[in-house]
Amino acid sequence: MKNRIFIRILLVLEVLVAIAAAAALLICAWGGLSVELAAQWFNGVCAAAGGQVIVTVICAVVIIIGFVLMFARFSKKSPESHMLRECDYGSISVATIAIEEISRRYFNDIKEIRSVNLNVYAARGGIQIKASLALAPNVNIPELTANVQTGLKQYVETYIGIPVVKTIIVVFDTTMRAGK
Amino acid sequence: MANEVYEITESMGSISYADNVIATIAGLACIDVAGISGMSGGIMSGMTELLGRKDLTKGVKVDLSQKDVKVDLNIIVDFGVEMHKVAEAAQIAVKKELETMSGLNVLCVNINIQGIKIDKDIIATKVQLASGDDGE
Numbered sequence: 681m682k683n684r685i686f687i688r689i690l691l692v693l694e695v696l697v698a699i700a701a702a703a704a705l706l707i708c709a710w711g712g713l714s715v716e717l718a719a720q721w722f723n724g725v726c727a728a729a730g731g732q733v734i735v736t737v738i739c740a741v742v743i744i745i746g747f748v749l750m751f752a753r754f755s756k757k758s759p760e761s762h763m764l765r766e767c768d769y770g771s772i773s774v775a776t777i778a779i780e781e782i783s784r785r786y787f788n789d790i791k792e793i794r795s796v797n798l799n800v801y802a803a804r805g806g807i808q809i810k811a812s813l814a815l816a817p818n819v820n821i822p823e824l825t826a827n828v829q830t831g832l833k834q835y836v837e838t839y840i841g842i843p844v845v846k847t848i849i850v851v852f853d854t855t856m857r858a859g860k
Numbered sequence: 861m862a863n864e865v866y867e868i869t870e871s872m873g874s875i876s877y878a879d880n881v882i883a884t885i886a887g888l889a890c891i892d893v894a895g896i897s898g899m900s901g902g903i904m905s906g907m908t909e910l911l912g913r914k915d916l917t918k919g920v921k922v923d924l925s926q927k928d929v930k931v932d933l934n935i936i937v938d939f940g941v942e943m944h945k946v947a948e949a950a951q952i953a954v955k956k957e958l959e960t961m962s963g964l965n966v967l968c969v970n971i972n973i974q975g976i977k978i979d980k981d982i983i984a985t986k987v988q989l990a991s992g993d994d995g996e
Binding site for chain 1: 930968
């Protein structure tokens with residue numbers, strides 16, 4: 681998103697320069713401003729202290745922006761989503777980010793889990809969720825992870841309606857004492 | 861969204877629909893479904909709303925051809941609802957509304973759930989319950 685806004689800003693700058701150049705050429709072409717006078721003004725700018733450097737910097741920026749835009753990707757990348765079902769009325773799909781948000785809500789209600797990193801992947805017949813957990817100290821890990829596996833599957837299937845074929849739990853820390 | 865106009869030729873003359881008309885009908889029908897918090901639009905829709913204009917076609921993509929129409933809806937649902945049921949209800953509501961109002965044949969209504977709106981009040985209540993504070 682930020683990248684697209686940045687590219688849009690570059691595009692606006694480049695277009696403004698192009699409009700200014702086109703307007704100047706148009707005025708010169710129709711005699712509104714003599715070419716000699718424009719050349720004289722330009723020579724004056726270049727002769728002034730630091731004038732050449734300023735002109736060089738402006739030209740370099742315009743050229744660089746031009747090249748950046750030439751290779752920039754303008755196509756809007758649609759957020760990744762997973763097919764829920766295909767019925768008579770059409771299809772229903774859910775964005776990965778929505779599945780992650782629902783899963784995060786589930787983990788927020790478990791006080792033994794201090795932090796969680798989630799990844800959702802498409803799998804044959806549904807989705808696969810990978811949760812990397814940081815747990816509070818002195819937690820019965822096998823019991824908790826088993827409960828989390830079944831609980832998360834049920835939670836996601838209830839609220840989203842997409843089958844969870846696999847829940848991968850990775851415990852990466854058991855020393856975190858701070859809150860989520 | 862392209863503002864193209866499609867015509868249906870009838871014996872008495874012709875009836876034409878602009879894309880935006882169909883998108884507005886679909887958007888309004890969708891937003892009325894319980895559990896749907898809003899539509900998810902692009903950056904232009906966001907800017908339009910910032911300028912104070914309500915974009916009724918936000919998050920709606922219409923594909924019209926002759927008497928058939930396909931609609932894609934990008935929606936945001938409320939937290940805690942059963943999304944698949946809400947999405948199905950939206951499909952039925954949009955199809956019914958479009959067929960009733962326009963007489964077009966709705967081939968499909970594709971729903972894409974783009975996000976979840978989490979009500980701050982729900983979180984605040986949970987925090988209060990967890991801390992045992994009943995607010996007195």
